[in-house]
Amino acid sequence: MNEFVIPAIRDTASGTVDRVFPLERAERLKNEFARVFSHHLGCLESxxxxxxxxxxxxxxxxxGKTxxxxxxxxxxxxxxIPLPTGQPARFAECILTGTQGWKDLGRNSMWAIGFPLDGKARxxxxxxxxxxxxEAKLAGVVGIHYDEAQHIFRKKNDTDRLAILDSFKTLMKSxxxxxxxxxxxxxxxxxYLREEPQLYRLINRIKFNDISLPDDFDTVHEIxxxxxxxxxxELDDKISTEDFYHRLVAAGAFRxxxxxxxTIGAIxxxxxxxxxxxxxDHFIDAWVSKTQTNSAATPFTHSRFETIYRKDHPFVEALTG
Structure with missing residues (x-):
C-alpha cells in the first residue's frame, strides 16, 4: 500500500467526480441551449x-456553473449532430484568466478548437x-464556452475591455x-458584457440562484x-432533519x-x-480537515452557525475572538 494513497478517499472521488445531480436549472440551461443551437443549425442549413x-x-x-x-x-x-458541412457539431471550452489580452484570447481560442497558434506569429x-x-469551420466547432469570463475584464482599462468585447462580437457576427x-x-x-450593446442584445441570460430555505429542504435531502x-x-437519523440541512446549507454558503x-468530503x-x-460527525471531520477550525465551532456544532458563517465568505467564520 502506498503511503500517499488513501483508498477510501480515492474510491469516493472515482465514484462521484462525474456525477451531476439533476437540479431544475440544468433543464432550463439545456432547453435554452437547444433553442439557440436549433436556430443556429437552421440558419446554417439555409x-x-x-x-x-x-x-x-x-x-x-x-x-456549480462549470x-x-x-x-x-x-x-x-x-x-x-450532423452539420451541413458533413461534420458532427461540437463545442470547444476555454478558461479565461486576468492576464490575457485580446491576442491571448485569440491564441487560447485556437488551442480550445484544437489548432495551436504559434506564440511568435505576428x-x-x-x-x-x-x-x-x-479553423472552427474546418473542425465542425459551432461554439466556444468561455469559463470564468469575468477574469479577462478585471483590471483592464476601457480600451482593452472594448477590444475584448469587440473580439467576442466578431466571432458571433462572422x-x-x-x-x-x-x-x-x-x-x-x-x-462587463453590457458595455458592448451590440453584443449584449444577442445574449440570453440564465442565473444560477442560491439555495432558498425552506423551499429547497427536500432537494438538499435528495442530494x-x-x-x-x-x-x-446508510444515513444516520440525525442527518435527515431540517436542522442539519440548514447547517449544511449555511456551511456551503447557500451554494x-x-x-x-x-457531502462528498463527509462520505x-x-x-x-x-x-x-x-x-x-463525518461532516464535522470534513469541515475541520478543510478549515482547521475547532470542532466545537463548525457550522454543524455551533449554536450561532447562521451568523458566524456568512453567505459571502464560504468556509470563513466571522468570529472575532
Whole structure:
C-alpha cells in the first residue's frame, strides 16, 4: 500500500467526480441551449448570412456553473449532430484568466478548437479572429464556452475591455461561420458584457440562484441521500432533519456546488472509518480537515452557525475572538 494513497478517499472521488445531480436549472440551461443551437443549425442549413445568439450563465463561485455546462457540452459533443458541412457539431471550452489580452484570447481560442497558434506569429486582431473562424469551420466547432469570463475584464482599462468585447462580437457576427458563445462567471460578468450593446442584445441570460430555505429542504435531502446511496452508505437519523440541512446549507454558503463538495468530503471520511453509515460527525471531520477550525465551532456544532458563517465568505467564520 502506498503511503500517499488513501483508498477510501480515492474510491469516493472515482465514484462521484462525474456525477451531476439533476437540479431544475440544468433543464432550463439545456432547453435554452437547444433553442439557440436549433436556430443556429437552421440558419446554417439555409446558406444565408446570419448573426447567432449566445448564452450568459452567472452565479456565485461554487454554485456549480462549470460542472453543469461541462456536462451539457459533453452530451452535446457525444450526440454527433450532423452539420451541413458533413461534420458532427461540437463545442470547444476555454478558461479565461486576468492576464490575457485580446491576442491571448485569440491564441487560447485556437488551442480550445484544437489548432495551436504559434506564440511568435505576428497577426493583427482581424487576422487572428479570421483564423479562429476558419479553423472552427474546418473542425465542425459551432461554439466556444468561455469559463470564468469575468477574469479577462478585471483590471483592464476601457480600451482593452472594448477590444475584448469587440473580439467576442466578431466571432458571433462572422459572415462565414458565426460561433455560439457561452459565457460563464460570477454576477459582475453581466456588467462587463453590457458595455458592448451590440453584443449584449444577442445574449440570453440564465442565473444560477442560491439555495432558498425552506423551499429547497427536500432537494438538499435528495442530494445527500443520493450521494450516500451511490457510496453504499446508510444515513444516520440525525442527518435527515431540517436542522442539519440548514447547517449544511449555511456551511456551503447557500451554494449548490459547495454543499455537494461538503457531502462528498463527509462520505470520504465515513468510508475511511468504514462505518457503513453517514453521520453528522463525518461532516464535522470534513469541515475541520478543510478549515482547521475547532470542532466545537463548525457550522454543524455551533449554536450561532447562521451568523458566524456568512453567505459571502464560504468556509470563513466571522468570529472575532
Amino acid at each position: 446558406g444565408s448570412r446570419f448573426e447567432t445568439e449566445s448564452i450568459l450563465v452567472t452565479g456565485q463561485s461554487g454554485s 460542472k453543469e455546462i461541462e456536462e451539457l457540452l459533453k452530451r452535446f459533443n457525444a450526440s454527433n 497577426l493583427t486582431q482581424v487576422e487572428i479572429w479570421e483564423r479562429v473562424v476558419t 459572415h462565414d461561420w458565426p460561433l455560439i458563445l457561452i459565457f460563464s462567471g460570477v454576477p459582475e460578468l453581466d456588467g 445527500v441521500s443520493s450521494y450516500a446511496l451511490t457510496s453504499r452508505l 449548490w456546488g459547495l454543499i455537494i463538495k461538503l 470520504g471520511m465515513a468510508r475511511v472509518r468504514n462505518t457503513g453509515t453517514l453521520h453528522v
